[in-house]
Amino acid sequence: MRGNYTVNSGVRFRMLTDDQLQELYDGVLHVLEYTGLEVHHEESLEILKKAGAWVDGNRVRIPSYLVRKSLELAPRSFTVFSRDGNPENNIHIGPGRAHFGPGPTCPNFIDVETMDRRPYIKSDVPNVAKVVDALPNVDFCESLGTVNDVHHDLGALYEFAGMFPNTSKPIVAWSYDKYDSAGIHEIAVAEAGGQKAFERRPNYIHYCEPLSPLVSTGEALDKLIFAAKHRIPLIFTPCPIAGGTAPVTAAGIIIQGAAESWMGLTIAQALQPGLPFIMGGVFSVMDMSSMILSYGAPELSLMMAGLTELAHFAGLPLWQTGGCTDSKTFDEQAIIEGSLSVYFSALTGGDLTHDVGYTESAMTGSVFQLTAMDEAIGYARRITRGIEVNEDTMAVDVINNVGPNGHYLREEHTRRHYKTEFWYPNICDRRNYEEWEEEGKKTMKDRTYARVQDILATHKPSPIKPETEKVIDKVLSEAEERVKNS
Amino acid sequence: MSEILSELSTAVIEGNLDDIVDLTEDALDEDFSAQDILDKGLMPGMDHVGVEFKAGNMFVPEVLRSARAMQSSMELIRPMLVASGVKMVGKVLLGTVKGDLHDIGKNLVGMMCEGAGFDVHDIGKDIEPDAFVAAVKEFEPDVIGMSALLTTTMRSMEHTIKALEEAGLRDKVKIMIGGAPVTQAFSDQIGADGYASNAASAAELAKKFVA
Secondary structure (H helix, E strand, O other), X not given: OXXXXXXXXXXXXXXXXXXXXXXXXXXXXXXXXXXXXXXXXXXXXXXXXXXXXXXXXXXXXXXXXXXXXXXXXXXXXXXXXXXXXXXXXXXXXXXXXXXXXXXXXXXXXXXXXXXXXXXXXXXXXXXXXXXXXXXXXXXXXXXXXXXXXXXXXXXXXXXXXXXXXXXXXXXXXXXXXXXXXXXHHHHHHHHHOOHHHHXXXXXXXXXXXXXXXXXXXXXXXXXXXXXXXXXXXXXXXOOXXXXXOEOOOHHHHHHHHHHHHHHHHHHHHHHOOOOOEXXXXXXXXXOOOOOOEOOOOHHHHHHHHHHHHHHHHHOOOEEEEOOOOOOOOOOHHHHXXXXXXXXXXXXXXXXXXXXXXXXXXXXXXOHHHHHHHHHHHHHHHHHHHOOOOOHHHHOHHHHHHHOOOOOOOOOXXXXXXXXXXXXXXXXXXXXXXXXXXXXXXXXXXXXXXXXXXXXXXXXXXXXXXXXXXXXXXXXXXXXXXXXXXX | OOHHHHHHHHHHHHOOOOOHHHHHXXXXXXXXXXXXXXXXXXXXXXXXXXXXXXXXXXXXXXXHHHXXXXXXXXXXXXXXXXXXXXXXXXXXXXXXXXXXXXXXXXXXXXXXXXXXXXXXXXXXXXXXXXXXXHHHHHHOOOEEEEEOOOOOOOHHHHHHHHHHHHXXXXXXXXXXEEOOXXXXXXXXXXXXXXXXXXXXXXXXXXXXXXX
């Protein structure tokens, strides 16, 4: 019997102290109260005014009590459910749980057969979803691209329609406008069995993006209001660029970006108290030489770590970022940048890490990068799972039994633990030189390519209901009708 | 070359906002023409900045400071250049097209073009085709630069080009476009004159257009 025993079972990282986080938190409240944001949306202005915000034309300032109240209303822990009831694909958001998945809207894609870069097209969507569905360490789905070969206004709808039947992992649905949002929701609700059933077990997350610095656009708020009214878990994720559209310093960009996100929070909680709200987003630097928003910079990981800690301090989950790269191809740079950010992200316990599989600074999506990062996530998860210390794992008796000069291979203790205590790679190669040579001296790139081909040829995602298929057809044909003259 | 002109070049390269105005005045006092100050003082400095930026030895904030230094000097000599009928490098009209509020890239293009010696007129973001037409009539640019970040809004570029055609202005300007989803193929498709993938190459493209 032992009392008051402190356990660190997993590896976690803590960068800022409570004092520093309080200071950042107060900074956000200060910006919201004294500087305010521009809100380009009449209905939102009304909602904000009614809730107690100070509205002056398009400029909205929020008194700090109202922000604190909104933070209080939003849950820290909730579940997003798989569409088919498979509990393994549910996402439980809560302290200490880091999840991973791809990102949206790259204009280009690495062709799954030729590995050449080309525009992203409709037929890429099911392939990305299938790969997501099959990879053990990828938890949610986004499409890795903007569909180029359909009507420009319908890219997001075709994305969702292509993903939904091909993975039962929850989708984070990006969209252009409220029409997309309505179409997407109709499909998800059909599968869930109606709006009431959806509210009890939401099967996707709604994504919208304000503009930096300090603007909430009409489209973003149209979508936010749609999500709030239909009780769809909501991500409100700015993409500020340090040195460009946000302060150059990490603390500064965190404060500005959090203010942008909490404007959305305030509107959403005023409209739908308790709506699951996930704070965003992608915070990185403008490379002062190439002028790109860098997806491979160490500052991305650092800023996202600070933002994660602020979100958790404020009681919100975070839309983290990692597994992405500025590299144009599947090379050493891609793997270094992707793996380190994945690992760092896992250490912060950021709740949903997206953009896994982005290459070329978010210009090109790649299932090869995604598949390699699945391996890196598995690796990182083994580390963050940590070391368990108890009577069984300490194995003092086993050591005594085996004694000097013995071995542990035959021990029951070994048999019982070796599968869970050790992590086994899918792509990394650990064989000896001769075996490797015999197999054709395959590189990491070769093996990743082979794994993708294998998944696409053999993986069968669980099907959606036949009636949902009909709803998808209906939603798409109605949408085509709506835009045919534009 | 005279010492004062070379000091002006150095002031541009160093982005020396404190001294550039005094140096310009000194050069004028020494009876250098505005044309000399521009061609032999400011432009060689900016050309050097361009080379160093491309080589990765200078960075965006330094380039922008150099451009500001050049602008400070230009404010003094511009009236003289205009009075003596000297042709400036050219005029660039910039705007983010209708429906799009993303403008950091367009702002960078503006600053880079100013650094290249252009007279830049930025009409902002979410700009209707008709507003582009009106601005072209008023400002008479040599080059128009349009930007968009979204695949849904980049079609406004095509509408803007059509509006310029209808107004009979298309032949009077070169049109360059840019933004994350924009490509050379899209530029060809909608009948723009060129595409640039970043702000520095946009400024170079504009220079080519007016050369």
